[in-house]
Amino acid sequence: xxxxxxxxPEMSVQEAxxxxxxxTYDTSESDYYLFWxxxxxxRQMILVIRQEAYKQQNATExxxxxxxQKAAKSFSLKISDSQLxxxxxxxxAYRSNTGNQFYFGTGTSLTVIP
Amino acid sequence: xTEVTQTPKHLVMGMTxxxxxxxxxxxxxxxxxxxxxxxxxPPELMFVYSYEKLSINESxxxxxxxxxxxxxxxxxxxxxxxxxxxxxxxxxxxxxxxxVRGKLFFGSGTQLSxx
Numbered sequence: 001x002x003x004x005x006x007x008x009p010e011m012s013v014q015e016a017x018x019x020x021x022x023x024t025y026d027t028s029e030s031d032y033y034l035f036w037x038x039x040x041x042x043r044q045m046i047l048v049i050r051q052e053a054y055k056q057q058n059a060t061e062x063x064x065x066x067x068x069q070k071a072a073k074s075f076s077l078k079i080s081d082s083q084l085x086x087x088x089x090x091x092x093a094y095r096s097n098t099g100n101q102f103y104f105g106t107g108t109s110l111t112v113i114p
Numbered sequence: 115x116t117e118v119t120q121t122p123k124h125l126v127m128g129m130t131x132x133x134x135x136x137x138x139x140x141x142x143x144x145x146x147x148x149x150x151x152x153x154x155x156p157p158e159l160m161f162v163y164s165y166e167k168l169s170i171n172e173s174x175x176x177x178x179x180x181x182x183x184x185x186x187x188x189x190x191x192x193x194x195x196x197x198x199x200x201x202x203x204x205x206x207x208x209x210x211x212x213x214v215r216g217k218l219f220f221g222s223g224t225q226l227s228x229x
Contacts, residue, residue: 033216043202045157045220052216091156095216100145100164100208102218104156 002027004094006105013082014113020067021077021108023092029053031097034068034075039107040088048090051075053097079110087112117141120205120221128229129195135224137188137205143219146188148180149204151223157204163188195228202226 003026013019025034036048051059051068058066063080079086092105118139127133137146145164149157162170163182177199179191188205205221 035217037218037220042222043151043225044222045204045206045218047217047219050217089154093218095218100147100162101159101170107154107156109154 002029002094002096002103004092004103004105006090006092006108008108009106010109010111012111012113013079013086015082015084017082018078018080019082019110021079021090021092021110023075023077023105025073025075025092025094025103027073027094027096029096029098033095033097034066035093035095035102036064036066036075036077037091037093037104038086038088039091040085045091049077082112084112084114086110118205118207118219118221120203120224122224123222124225124227126227126229127192127195129197131195132191132193134192135190135203135205135226137190137221138186139207139219140186141207141219142185143207143209144185145208146182147204147206147208147218148188148190149206150199151202151204153202161190192226195226197228200226200228 005024032053034051038046067076089107094103148160151157160174161180166182181189202223204223206218208218
């Protein structure tokens with residue numbers, strides 16, 4: 001099974017500043033999907049951003065962008081101009097191109113300081 | 115309609131009760147999932163249905179019994195649960211991997227407390 005590692009259990013950022021959350025994964029596959037999900041205190045899981053492994057260009061969604069390093073098996077999330085509403089647990093996830101299973105990292109709890 | 119709907123939102127049950135959790139989606143997704151999540155932990159996969167057939171069962175105790183009556187509905191039947199089964203139960207759906215985009219859509223969950 002693939003493994004997904006988030007080495008930062010907790011992070012904090014000042015409002016309006018930039019923060020980067022780390023994620024690494026282990027796979028022998030060449031084609032797969034990577035995701036960042038956000039889970040605020042409401043506990044609704046929300047998709048933040050998605051990256052297809054065959055695409056070299058890093059995905060961006062408004063203030064959220066990723067740094068996808070395929071050779072290094074690294075998939076970090078950058079949040080720019082942090083807002084109070086960004087405070088949440090963030091989970092990195094991997095999906096193979098050959099099945100329905102998703103593999104989640106252990107999560108990073110992000111605090112935004114006013 | 116891009117939603118996964120779960121009912122009930124909260125459930126309190128005794129260890130001898132039988133209850134069911136329900137999940138519905140109308141996005142045409144053919145893969146549906148049950149996850150269990152404890153606070154501050156990642157979701158743990160319990161079951162996956164693909165085209166209404168159980169395709170993954172992650173060695174879940176038999177007191178949890180899934181059912182997929184049709185392509186839009188997913189149930190989780192609960193019986194003789196233990197206090198350690200108290201958790202947030204999340205339903206999710208996705209297109210099978212050969213479909214578009216591959217992402218997982220989550221419901222808002224059922225917060226279960228077993229007394």
